[in-house]
Amino acid sequence: MSMHREEPASFAFSSDNEARAKAIIAKYPAGRQQSAVMPLLDLAQRQIGGWLPRIAMDYVADYLGMPPIKVYEVANFYTMYNVKPVGKNHVQVCTNLPCWLRGSDQVVHACKKTLGIGLGETTKDGQFTLSEVECAGACVNAPVVAINDDYYEDLDEATITRVLEALKRGESPKSGPQNGRLNSAPLGGPTTLKGGA
Amino acid sequence: MPKLTIDGREIEVAPGTTIIQAAEVLGIEIPRFCYHERLTIAGNCRMCLVEVEKAPKLVASCSMPVGEGMVVKTATPNVLKARRGVMELMLINHPLDCPICDQGGECDLQDQAVAFGRDRGRFAEAKHAVRQKDFGPLIKAEMTRCIHCTRCIRFSTEVAGVPQLGGIGRGEHMEIDTYVTKALESELSGNLIDLCPVGALTNKPYAFKARPWELKKTESIDALDALGSHIRIDARGAEVMRILPSNCDDLNEEWLGDKSRFSCDGLARQRLDQPYIRENGKLRPASWDEALALAASKLKGARPDQVAAIAGDLACAESMAALKDLLDGLGSPHRDCRQDGARLDPAVRAGYLFNATIAGIEQADALLLVGTNPRKEAPVLNARIRKRWLKGKFPVAAIGPKADLTYRVDHLGTSAALLDAIAKGTHPFAATLKAAQKPMLILGMGALRRQDGAQIQAAARGLAEACGLVKEGWNGFSVLHTAAARVGGLDLGFVPGAGGKDIHGILDGATKGEMAVVYLLGADEIDMSRLGKAFVIYQGHHGDAGAHRADLILPGAAYTEKNATYVNTEGRAQRTTLAVFPPGQAREDWKILRALSDALGKPLPYDSLSQVRARLAAINPVFGQPGKRVGAAWGAFGSPGAVADAALATAIDNYYMTDPIGRASPTMAVSVETFLAGAKPRTGTHG
Ligand code: SF4
Ligand code: FES
Ligand code: FES
Numbered sequence: 006m007s008m009h010r011e012e013p014a015s016f017a018f019s020s021d022n023e024a025r026a027k028a029i030i031a032k033y034p035a036g037r038q039q040s041a042v043m044p045l046l047d048l049a050q051r052q053i054g055g056w057l058p059r060i061a062m063d064y065v066a067d068y069l070g071m072p073p074i075k076v077y078e079v080a081n082f083y084t085m086y087n088v089k090p091v092g093k094n095h096v097q098v099c100t101n102l103p104c105w106l107r108g109s110d111q112v113v114h115a116c117k118k119t120l121g122i123g124l125g126e127t128t129k130d131g132q133f134t135l136s137e138v139e140c141a142g143a144c145v146n147a148p149v150v151a152i153n154d155d156y157y158e159d160l161d162e163a164t165i166t167r168v169l170e171a172l173k174r175g176e177s178p179k180s181g182p183q184n185g186r187l188n189s190a191p192l193g194g195p196t197t198l199k200g201g202a
Numbered sequence: 203m204p205k206l207t208i209d210g211r212e213i214e215v216a217p218g219t220t221i222i223q224a225a226e227v228l229g230i231e232i233p234r235f236c237y238h239e240r241l242t243i244a245g246n247c248r249m250c251l252v253e254v255e256k257a258p259k260l261v262a263s264c265s266m267p268v269g270e271g272m273v274v275k276t277a278t279p280n281v282l283k284a285r286r287g288v289m290e291l292m293l294i295n296h297p298l299d300c301p302i303c304d305q306g307g308e309c310d311l312q313d314q315a316v317a318f319g320r321d322r323g324r325f326a327e328a329k330h331a332v333r334q335k336d337f338g339p340l341i342k343a344e345m346t347r348c349i350h351c352t353r354c355i356r357f358s359t360e361v362a363g364v365p366q367l368g369g370i371g372r373g374e375h376m377e378i379d380t381y382v383t384k385a386l387e388s389e390l391s392g393n394l395i396d397l398c399p400v401g402a403l404t405n406k407p408y409a410f411k412a413r414p415w416e417l418k419k420t421e422s423i424d425a426l427d428a429l430g431s432h433i434r435i436d437a438r439g440a441e442v443m444r445i446l447p448s449n450c451d452d453l454n455e456e457w458l459g460d461k462s463r464f465s466c467d468g469l470a471r472q473r474l475d476q477p478y479i480r481e482n483g484k485l486r487p488a489s490w491d492e493a494l495a496l497a498a499s500k501l502k503g504a505r506p507d508q509v510a511a512i513a514g515d516l517a518c519a520e521s522m523a524a525l526k527d528l529l530d531g532l533g534s535p536h537r538d539c540r541q542d543g544a545r546l547d548p549a550v551r552a553g554y555l556f557n558a559t560i561a562g563i564e565q566a567d568a569l570l571l572v573g574t575n576p577r578k579e580a581p582v583l584n585a586r587i588r589k590r591w592l593k594g595k596f597p598v599a600a601i602g603p604k605a606d607l608t609y610r611v612d613h614l615g616t617s618a619a620l621l622d623a624i625a626k627g628t629h630p631f632a633a634t635l636k637a638a639q640k641p642m643l644i645l646g647m648g649a650l651r652r653q654d655g656a657q658i659q660a661a662a663r664g665l666a667e668a669c670g671l672v673k674e675g676w677n678g679f680s681v682l683h684t685a686a687a688r689v690g691g692l693d694l695g696f697v698p699g700a701g702g703k704d705i706h707g708i709l710d711g712a713t714k715g716e717m718a719v720v721y722l723l724g725a726d727e728i729d730m731s732r733l734g735k736a737f738v739i740y741q742g743h744h745g746d747a748g749a750h751r752a753d754l755i756l757p758g759a760a761y762t763e764k765n766a767t768y769v770n771t772e773g774r775a776q777r778t779t780l781a782v783f784p785p786g787q788a789r790e791d792w793k794i795l796r797a798l799s800d801a802l803g804k805p806l807p808y809d810s811l812s813q814v815r816a817r818l819a820a821i822n823p824v825f826g827q828p829g830k831r832v833g834a835a836w837g838a839f840g841s842p843g844a845v846a847d848a849a850l851a852t853a854i855d856n857y858y859m860t861d862p863i864g865r866a867s868p869t870m871a872v873s874v875e876t877f878l879a880g881a882k883p884r885t886g887t888h889g
Contacts, residue, residue: 059381059382072359072365072366073381073382074365074366074367074368074380074381075365075368077368077370077381077382078368078369078370081370081371081372081381082371082372139372139373
């Protein structure tokens, strides 16, 4: 990976995140604080800037009183967590079956071409990381690409290229379906509940 | 109790039993990979699929509890087809490198592929490979072979209590890993080798040394701690290639500590294979005749009260009995089997036994550890404590060293004075013990080795009596020994006779020059510089501390090389079986003493092993019931008196090297480097 970010020497929640972590843990019964592992990892990842160095995982393990390996397992299971540094825009292309049937191969191809990198790689300027992920949970709008917290849906080669070019220019392209569809309604407009608010 | 039918045979089992367990009772074997009777159920390999009438599809028999009236079929065409499918799936990414895999010949995957798989693969695609992993000096990892059964994860998390292995990644990319490269920090890590159904985790020191079908397998008893674990010694020719645990529900279940498993390469090194005589400060080889004649002349030439004997931690009962008889013949009362100086009162047997028994730990409902670190002193026993602790409602407290024992321990402090406080009821833990139905106390050698060991033993007895540890049907007072020879020695009375000196007296006497001859029967853990000018005869199997000091060396047999009796910490006399012959001119130990008695002109009255054993049983009937645990009646023991306020320590600071075999073992040496970096180089069972 060309962009190199060192493993930080220490990690601790910022005071804001500390407060958030306490609030999250309070949602679970006493003694079940380990249930908070996923949201806490997310907090840590956001605080660090998109990835989870080992020291942060160890910190969360200690925070919740669980064996570190259990936290490593969680962090390595979900593609939402990055155990290696990622670029400013983390482009996550879903290639599971529904997306694949709807053309994710072309989407992957367009991403590689536009960004000039392969899957699992980061651009030299540290702006983009391209990853392949399992079902993003939005199959109804397949194919889907998640870029950081935004979903870009109903993509094809042209639309994903447009989105990426806009990001390159530093713009914030509008998320959601890219083919004019309203949310998950049928293409061409709703067919039921038409009179509704 | 639900009744069900498996393959046309009816059976009634306890509710909650799974189909695979019920089938086992009937002797019907269902193939499996992930299921293991001593681990939790994972149900992930699908090899155990069976047909259950009225179920819409095949069910995993390892995780399906039986139901009333269930009709199970384990060998229908559908089941066989499913097994074939599972096997094929499992082999898609398996390297099929059996010719270069150490598991070959004892591999579940290999066996089941032959029994249930197809005869060829249909996959031409590239296989998944996993980068090389380093799991330390004992376990060789070849994770490309892994079938993700997760037995290793479950063992390390549940039994060993060292959760360092996990499943990293998911789906096709899932790998078993520590994530942070490091050796598994468990004294039980070797068991992963036995549990892994494939060749992913294998025995590193044994790598590429032998094939299982070349090995002669001998069932025997371990002597490297005081548990007496059942083992299987695998030998090829004259060499012990490896040691494995053997199942014994009462003792080690099916586990073995790493020292007992991996020290075996020490059996081939530093061996004493012929007699030696020291001349002008140098040892020179000698013949048996010459050596025995010299020993006899030295023994005869000394006044009886200037002769003493010390038995070491690996000495067998047969040789201790012979040595005791020999000393009695000479008229010397100076002998001791407590080379570490433990001030154990030999008068009352219940005072030095692990009365609760090892299996009994599972019934206990409160535990106090005194001057012991069971994880180092007997790791398999520690796993039993953890097993009990996992079931819940088991308060454990400790007086003595603070350590990670793999379960929650309430550390009360280090001062031995706490014993009195608990006995008097002024300490809150007294209430916990009193409230328990089967409270237990484990007293370690670390506590008994002190100057005030006898007072501590008495204080522990007082505590046991005051807090209800000894009652009808239960005795929770349990001494945890560290030496395999110890209980046998005490049972035989290998302690000072009338007017005799104990280990302290012998060493003091020798230092002052009052001892003419000191006979060391495998005793290596004493301070050799205190033997003064005495003529030292060392009988043993390794060129360790004793042999370096010796003036005369009589080469004996290691525990793998003789049919010998050891009494474990519970008081169970067990017999080892000769797996290989002692090297060179070394001989079984009792025979050496028998020959020496001839040279002395006072032949011992036994000429065969059965006669020696008859003699053992005559000294103490415990020896007449091999394999059986023989308990003992309660009584008054120890010397009541003031206990010093000093901190209690553990008896073992280096788990991997407590005996001459471990010190000769290259594998134990790298283990020390890996696991105890920074530990003191001094080894052995010194306190
Ligand atoms: S390493 Fe062996 S025991 Fe562990 S999951 Fe893989 S096959 Fe199972
Ligand atoms: S398969 Fe792509 S979102 Fe579900
Ligand atoms: S043995 Fe039943 S699923 Fe593995």
